[in-house]
Amino acid sequence: xxxxxxxxxxxxxxxxxxxxxxxxxxxxxxxxxxxxxxxxxxxxxxxxxxxxxxxxxxxxxxxxxxxxxxxxxxxxxxxxxxxxxxxxxxxxxxxxxxxxxxxxxxxxxxxxxxxxxxxxxxxxxxxxxxxxxxxxxxxxxxxxxxxxxxxxxxxxxxxxxxxxxxxxxxxxxxxxxxxxxxxxxxxxxxxxxxxxxxxxxxxxxxxxxxxxxxxx
Ligand SMILES: CC(C)(COP(=O)(O)OP(=O)(O)OC[C@H]1O[C@@H](n2cnc3c(N)ncnc32)[C@H](O)[C@@H]1OP(=O)(O)O)[C@@H](O)C(=O)NCCC(=O)NCCS
Numbered sequence: 711x712x713x714x715x716x717x718x719x720x721x722x723x724x725x726x727x728x729x730x731x732x733x734x735x736x737x738x739x740x741x742x743x744x745x746x747x748x749x750x751x752x753x754x755x756x757x758x759x760x761x762x763x764x765x766x767x768x769x770x771x772x773x774x775x776x777x778x779x780x781x782x783x784x785x786x787x788x789x790x791x792x793x794x795x796x797x798x799x800x801x802x803x804x805x806x807x808x809x810x811x812x813x814x815x816x817x818x819x820x821x822x823x824x825x826x827x828x829x830x831x832x833x834x835x836x837x838x839x840x841x842x843x844x845x846x847x848x849x850x851x852x853x854x855x856x857x858x859x860x861x862x863x864x865x866x867x868x869x870x871x872x873x874x875x876x877x878x879x880x881x882x883x884x885x886x887x888x889x890x891x892x893x894x895x896x897x898x899x900x901x902x903x904x905x906x907x908x909x910x911x912x913x914x915x916x917x918x919x920x921x922x923x924x925x926x
Contacts, residue, residue, distance in 0.1 A: 717742045720915055724815065727912035731920060736821040736829065737783060738920070739776040743769050743816055750775040758792040765813075772816035773809040780820040781805070798879055808875050815916055830876030830921040832868040836913055839863030847887045855895030864917050866892055872921035873899045873907045880923065881905065 713721070724740045732738045741747075748756075748764065750771040759770055774791050781789050781802065791799045791809075801807050807820035808831040817833045839847070844863040847870060854862035870890045877885065881903045889902040892909070899907045899921065911919040 713742060713744065717744075720815075723915050724817075724912075724918070727914060728817070728918055728920075731910040731912050731918070732819065733826065733908075733910070733920075733922060735824055736819055736826065736920070736922070737780045738817070738819045738831075739780055740815055740817045740833070740918075741772045741776050743772040743811065743814055747771040747775065747816075750778070752778075752788070752790045754790040755792060758790075758794075769811035769816055770809075773811050773818050776816060776818040777807060777809060777820060780807075780818060784820070784822065796878065796882070798875070806879075808872070810871070810875075812916070817918055819920060825925050826922045827925055828876045828880050828923040830872040830874065830907075832871040832875070832919050834864050834868045834917040836861060836915060836917050837864065839867050843867065849888050849891065851891035853893040853895060855893070857894045858913055861913050861917060862894075865894060865911055865913065865919065868917050868919040869894070869899060869909055869911065869921065872909070872919040873901065876907055876921040876923055877901055877903065877905050 721742050728738045748767040748771040777791050786802050794800050806829045808829045809818050810832045812833050815833050819829050819831045838860050847867045857865050869892045870887050873890050892899045897909050907921045
């Protein structure tokens with residue numbers, strides 16, 4: 711199905727915003743989730759994803775459609791990106807990456823292992839975070855600095871999710887929001903496991919946060 715001009719435009723704007731924040735060597739992409747996107751799951755991928763809501767499978771299919779393209783660009787054609795029991799995807803040897811989806815948009819980031827050794831990404835609607843969720847996510851250690859004050863909570867939330875995805879494959883430890891301290895102005899976060907994670911984000915047309923662990 712050909713996307714409407716509005717969808718195509720939203721994707722193009724987000725793609726440009728994401729490329730602008732991505733460090734060198736990190737390939738990044740987005741796709742507005744469409745009906746039928748579950749068909750982009752390769753058979754082994756579909757089997758690795760436990761039975762869930764059709765909408766969630768569609769989102770996972772859209773994210774893998776992006777990842778398949780990014781991986782093909784660096785020589786991995788038709789690579790089945792299986793979901794492991796922890797939920798983290800199993801990337802090809804020597805490659806790191808991350809997936810995310812909100813209700814409408816899927817995103818993915820991929821890079822060869824180099825000075826960046828792990829990646830995490832999250833996407834969220836560019837809308838204020840509800841107060842009750844903010845109360846769960848924010849701690850006194852967080853610093854949102856000069857971030858847009860209507861979106862600061864949403865960026866903080868996305869940053870913690872992206873940090874978790876970047877750090878989990880390294881430490882295999884489940885973290886809560888209280889275990890991650892974010893400093894948006896400084897562009898980094900620190901976890902209770904002692905990881906320092908760099909952050910980059912955009913807010914329009916959606917909030918996307920990219921978290922990456924660098925070698926020192
Ligand atoms: C990882 C997690 C934060 C993802 O959040 P979500 O809102 O459900 O979903 P998102 O769209 O942002 O991301 C989904 C993708 O994250 C990735 N993911 C899931 N678990 C992961 C993990 N342990 N490590 C790295 N990536 C993971 C998967 O690729 C998944 O996509 P898929 O199901 O299509 O394969 C959540 O599933 C989780 O494991 N939470 C437990 C810990 C937690 O919530 N702590 C508080 C946040 S710090």
